[in-house]
Amino acid sequence: MTTFTTPADILPTYEREAADFQAVRNKSLFEKSNLDRMLGITPRNVAQRRLLDLGCGPGAPIATYLTDRGLAVTGVDGAATMVELFAATLPNARAIHADMRTLDLGESFDAILAWNSFFHLDQDAQRAMFPIFAAHAAPNAALMFTSGTSDGEVWGHAVKEQVYHSSLAPDEYRALLIANGFKVISFRAEDPNCQGHSIWLARFTGG
Template identity: 60%
Template sequence: MRYTPHNRWGQKPKGANRLENACICFAGISPLAVHAQTGPDTPMKPDDILPTYNRVAPEWDRRRDRSLFERKWMDRLIQHTPLNEKRRRVLDLGCGSGRPIASYLLERGLDVTGVDGAAAMVELFKQNLPRAKIVNADMRGLDLGQKFDAVMGWNSFFHLSAEDQRAMFAVFARHAAPRAALMFTSGTSNGEAIGHVADEPVYHASLDPQEYRDLLTQHGFEELAFVPEDPECNQHTIWLARYVGLG
């Protein structure tokens, strides 16, 4: 998502409003627009996310910005991804159609496993990246029985409710190999917001930075970087951490 303004995956939404008067900024969600589209008659809930993306997948893929403005952070993720086996393994949660992020990681020699709860996105991923692994599953409560050298929730994790985001840190840890990198995007502070994807409203939520820090520590991660509204990444708010375990 971006603040220029663009939404979750680099598209240009009509705008968004802030809920609960929260002082929260998500890249791509304008503080000025759209309350007319999100009121008591048209509530957008976290559970609406997967049906929405399933419905708009082809249009989303067509509009997705492929300039790879995320390159700096993808390279930083790679830099912190350890080699525990023959190839570095990346778990991409909420992978969408796989372009441009999963495709870039594959080009850099990483072994990518994508996970997306929208079946239409999974089909696009298969078409775009036939060499990559893909799983049609909800990231909430996910247990693949595998470890990965990097886990990523780029512009997907923040579509979950606050409660579900808290529970995701156990999912991150469950899939983290020794010293695995973790990267995800969030809002700048606690609250909810509504953006748009392919002209349809989509829900976002964020915790406060300190709560994210506490959750990282509680689940065996050490913070490596936190950059709110990175001007070099279209105003994304980005977290990077390393799994060190609890022992």
């Protein structure tokens, strides 16, 4: 009988797999066109735009690219070894060991990114993230995250270990975004130009 991992296994798994994940992570920056779309709607509320990278991992290639584009990146990850690798990759960036589900930094950002991290949360935890996104969003902030394409749970792999994923239905994501002060800019389901990732882009319009 197959034994499935749970959301509670995610952080311990990435803790164990951090170094191997960094070694095998695709660094071709296939995400670039979508990151550029996010940057295109990221406001210039301060001299240097600030980005919150939730589930930042080891920092390459995404946070490295965004830093090179001039953003001040704050990386947050619940796996301590990932935070250590992020800090080593980007010594001038800020790295924080924290669980995104309880994050309360008391500050706002011009862009919030949760790339291939948010979808490891269970469905109720995903629903609870939208007020956290809003609490950390500066006026007109950009929000980008990846999700599934339909309501349900699936299992994949992080290097050698099984990992949990879940998704809400697209209509529920839209409703949650709107209810928490975000305007949906686009949803690209299984984008063929981004290795099949499903990507949400929204702008914070709430107070």
